[in-house]
Amino acid sequence: MSIRPTFEELYDPRRTLDSPSYKILGPNDKPTEGANIGLFINNRRDIHLAEMPKPSPAPGHVLVRMRATGICGSDVHLWHDGRIGHHVVNDDMCVGHEPAGEIVELGEGVTQWKVGDRVALEAGIPCFLASCEQCRLGRYNGCPVLAFIGVPPWHGALTRWHVHPQEWCHRLPDNVSYEEGALCEPLTVALSGIQESGIMLGDPTLIGGAGPIGLATLLAARAAGAEPIVITDLHQSRLDVAKSIVPTVKTVLIDPSVSQEDQAKKIVEAAGQEISVALECTGFEGSIGTAAFCLRYKGCLTILGVGRSIQSYPFMRLSLNEMSIKFVNRYANQHARAIRLVSGGVIDLKPLVTHRYKIEDALEAFRVAADPKQGAIKVHIQDLS
Template identity: 40%
Template sequence: MSGGVVEGKEHKDGEENMAAWLVGIKTLKIEPYHLPPLGPHDVKVQIKALGICGSDVHHFKNMRCANFIVKKPMVIGHECAGIVEEVGSQVKTLAVGDRVALEPGISCRRCNHCKDGRYNLCPEMKFFGSPPTNGSLANKVVHPEYLCFKLPDNVSLEEGAMCEPLSVGVHACRRANISPETNVLIMGAGPIGLVVLLAARAFGAPRIVIVDVDDCRLSIAKNLGADETIQVSMNIQDVGEEVVKIQSAMGSGIDVSFDCVGLNKTMSTALNATRSGGKVCLIGLAQSETTVPLTAAAVREVDVIGVFRYRNTWPLCIELLKTGKIDVKPLITHRFAFSQKGVEDAFETSASGRSAIKVMFNL
């Protein structure tokens, strides 16, 4: 089913390696997952913590996320950390028993994007749980040594798994050059909006305003350190009025706006609210096509920056967690065991939204 080499029994004690397979719309089944043989530069990792991402939920609900379509059964999940169980013959930086956070995308390392250091844009990227590549909601996975990052003693496996969503925030802040001179607006207080909030503060942003339709999520954002929160409507007719409110709450020019939603309304708000010469960073992409007031933004020289996943972020994320500059623990709102019922309940909880920010599996 996986396309890997069938090695029969996986565990020395006779247990099979099991994984959560997405087999249809809202249908997950825990079934055997036969891993490929361990290459000389690979490690076998026992997965211990895994978070559910918005893209996982899209796959679960629709069998697709944007242009990534699930055409055959696929192991789901990619935000993960675990313990090294076995190392390949050429592995030098890791040992059995090491606790590691896994970066989920394997790039080709040969194309121009990879050679330029922008490997997140690699057209040959094999990314855990993004069709057709199997994910990591499994007892064990095999992964390259260079994409497994050792965790310090004071960083938990759950925090290690949170390096993946936090990486989106870190990469976005790097793309937008966030500094102690940058006032930041964040559209959307979901999981990505909240990690952008944490990252922007760690990068020194002096003032951060966050906007959402949900007062529950805004209260979480306030507790995480947002200077001001503003509840907005879903109605695009309200953009003008809400921009005035947002600018007033900032108290000075908005240097960078992060759109962590990706709707016509959120993009329009961000483009209109950002000061002349500022930047709008597009992270959330809820719609594949949008209609936004680009001309008005262009004459004010507002730069529009795209963000896709991340690159070279794990060392910094781990350092920010280790030093306490970022605390991701409050984002983990629900925990589930790795069982058929646990998997079903966890995905239903994450898909429902409501009070769920980060739903985590403990394996």
Template identity: 40%
Template structure:
């Protein structure tokens, strides 16, 4: 056991495959033989731009945070996992002692160690150590690929929970990328009666329809917020009471504010420009709530249950598979969307 091939980002557009030492787990950690790692939009931005928002790559960093693996060994304090267990890896490990952690909002912990977020290494490699209590054992009817996709699904579940999606909700999802799609699937699993999606790309909307969206609406860069709202109302038959905004685009946020039902909720998932010009007077008068969404918190168990029960089929999101040795090609596919790429997954097991 000496091969720990790792995908290391040195700087903008400088991604290298190199060997690194196999780490030793601490008392409360497990050593994992990584199996599947999905490529997230943030991974692509780190590679292409060298940063995501205020997180800047200043030193070599192993990429990857949507992952699953098999337990190779355990620290002496770990009792709930054993070698051979297949697990999904929740990539953010908080301090556990600050007020946010103690209040159950550990995703807001200022000292969270999050995979592949500078300065912390990710797990696009053969072997990786992680806090045992943030590893979730997979049931026999779930694959390791499905385990890796619990990460983006947890984002969608958290977004829906922040928006208050429940039985009978009428949900609009803006943006039909991977996070928009898992948000739509999560909304359906949580009981939403109607789910409608909008996007600029027709092919993505076709996928959304196949995955369970009741209605889809194609908009263009020249579509006004009033025109978009009219299309949504025509398709849905009524105003949505919950909106999951996954694009981060100013135009989409304006559409959300225009179309949301009075007393409804808009959950902002997509992170776009820092400064966005929107008018909130009408929304304020109608008591429309706008809520932020950051990663997820206590969502992995529910996401796992959704997949294990068959309520959500994340396998349908996977369009491309690559070996670890072909990481550069995998990232280019994810960046360009070549071949209709939605979710690109890398297999890290030595072939």
């Protein structure tokens, strides 16, 4: 009989900050030096730091000192809207699902890691039971009981220490920094989109949105040989970043007052031809519709972004042109691939991090990440001391 605890026991989604072992920090409170700190949100749109006990690794798990953790758009979405799809913030929960760090303690039975190993953490933890069809087929991102840290009800890794199953840690080569290791999480989403779209060398490609996922997708699409590439966004500053990391990309600034059809004409004009593959990274209905009007006959529209639960698309445009619509639900079997691409110099993620904060300043970091006017692409919480 296994002595390994269940995920529910280890990451108890019912724990709240009402426990006496947790201390909510007010705006003027300074954290205890060296304490375990986490960034919490709740269903009242509050955001606060809290001190909590330093965890101990359970059997089969490792304790990781977080060195770099990215703030994702979905973290901000959970804070503002209190939900993503059927994942609802019902109580205080710690966010963060883009972490990399150093293993500092081993749980019983851990043999594949040693103290001091540098790792990126894969956030989605499936059941991996033989009775689970999706896990058995290698599509574990579709596991019906998948626990994704930092998404309700599971607590995340925007903390100083985090306990994680040993199987879902990925070794970082010496030439991959903690910062790059954390960036591999959004890159895995981009790689899933590239794979799902079936993109080929020389495919005219549209990328909707120049946020972190859009820019990671731009880098991956360039590495995959897409040409020409057009990227769109509402903010010129983000398009400028896109141009700086891939100088050959065509950029189109979106005007919300322009119809989807007319916006698509500008995109097609920039590309010099209709688009074969559209990789939509925003989840916004208007951006998805615009992409549909850009596609050529038999084109493929792959949606990576997260948007409203109910949306309307130009059905007849899609239908009469036999276009494919595909969706990407996070990722599976992509982390090792992402790390190889970064380690081998095929993809350079470093320009994506525009703001860096200590965990004690995580509240300010979160607010910067939530405000497009701040010009942030990827905001990181880092502890490299």
